[in-house]
Amino acid sequence: MNDNEILFEYLLRLGDNCAILGQRLAEWCGKAPVLEEELALMNVGLDLVGQARLLLDYAGKVEGAGRDEDQLAFFRDTQEWRNFLLIEQPNGDFAKTMARQMIFDCFQYLQFEALTASKDKTLSEIAAKSLKEITYHRRHSSNWVIRLGDGTDESHAKMQAAIDELWGFIPEMFDMDAVEDAMVAAGIGTDVSVLRARWDDMINSILTEATLQRPEDTWSVRGSREGKHSEHLGFLLAEMQFLPRAYPDAKW
């Protein structure tokens, strides 16, 4: 891979997380447990779609093959997507959605905070703009994890089950590989493996306040970097990509 190809791949990793998670939150529309959350979920989803647009638009420009944000979002198949396995997991109940969100928000907060110092000016600007949004997302999801964990017996059980269910998707987020290494070496990317300790501190303090058990690290799954996704992503994409695929000549 040349430098541009590496940067392109790196930007897809960042942007795809936002696009897919935004899509998942959109699925909540009209079904949230309380009207205030209807707004909050749309708000967070909207931020994520906005971040996805900036990152995929930039990715398209770096690639230089004439693909724009929509070509990247609507005309790639499952194995070309680079979002974490965690992100594509189905919403489940509100506890699972909030657990997924909290796990990612804490990660993305640390990652984007570091990226504000990126030598790539476009990326550092996107990171700085997004960080303000992520700060709010993180507070929102952590508060819900705490509220549900330390709420009723029922909500506690549901939140613990959600954390347990998602725990094995976490290690993948902190993996380094040739692309990540190259981006760190170029001063563009950030070493996610060193973020783990701070992420652990954040999560531990949230889990403690929520009276939740931190699960043992007994399992982990990986593969999104190579496009090896769970079966859920295909259905998400089939729904999301339907219109542009069915009418490829249309402008919307």
Added chain:
Amino acid sequence: MDEVDMELEKAFQSKIDAELKIEPKDWMPDAYRKTLVRQMSQHAHSEVVGMLPEGNWLTRAPSLKRKAILMAKIQDEGGHGLYLYSAAETLGVSRDEMYEQLHSGKAKYSSIFNYPTLNWADIGAIGWLVDGAAITNQIALCRCSYGPYARAMVKVCKEESFHQRQGYEIMMNMSNGTKEQKEMAQDAINRWWWPALMMFGPHDKNSDHTSQSMTWKIKRTSNDELRQRFVDATVPQADYLGLTVPDDKLAWNEETQSYDWGEIDWDEFRNVVAGNGLCNRERLQTRRDAHDGGKWVRDAALAYAEKQKKRMADKAA
């Protein structure tokens, strides 16, 4: 009615006649309060149920930009719902009571949301026609005699006019687009035109609520007048899009300087209002499921807040 009430009512009406606003703590006739609760809660419910037909296309929005705009719009609508529920609460009814009335079928919401969204142009048509009709109604409500409702409407109207523009922009793209897109746009206006006209309610002569509401200045303009205003504003917009309004009686009347047009299918109107439209049952069930399914979350939030309160108190002690 005893003498005191009669005096109060006289004072109340003269306040209204003097174009002064009625505020939550002011005396008001029970019927005035009831009418407002009915109308405002119905309005709030419409915002919330109205998310569902749009949500139907949110996950299939054809570009990231369209998805983002639609999410922002839906978020606005949730906000309007919250705002309106709060305004209605000033009349002494709780949000839970209003939900209960919605879920039991006692309270209505705008019937338009009982029609299905079948193609992407429907999202454009909802913004253009449905929000357009809503604005026509709501602009009149900005001068409503009840202060909290009037003020809510001023805020809501600003956002709605943005919604209407984005809807029209979708229609522009579609009607200037490919053959299939034009067909979708025409199909959408075919299905949404008449239901949009029904949003203004029955003819004045058949409207139970109109006359009293006009005296109370809750309503300032009659159903038929608002409907005509909407037709006159919207037909040229349809012409500009190159779309055909599905009404073969539609014609410009030089004399009245407005459009003559056909007759609403009032059987269909009554049928949908009675709960028998294509999506009535499904819409209501989705709302019930969300509410019932979310109970454990609300219970947890309440339990947590109680615990926190107790902790704070213990700490202070």
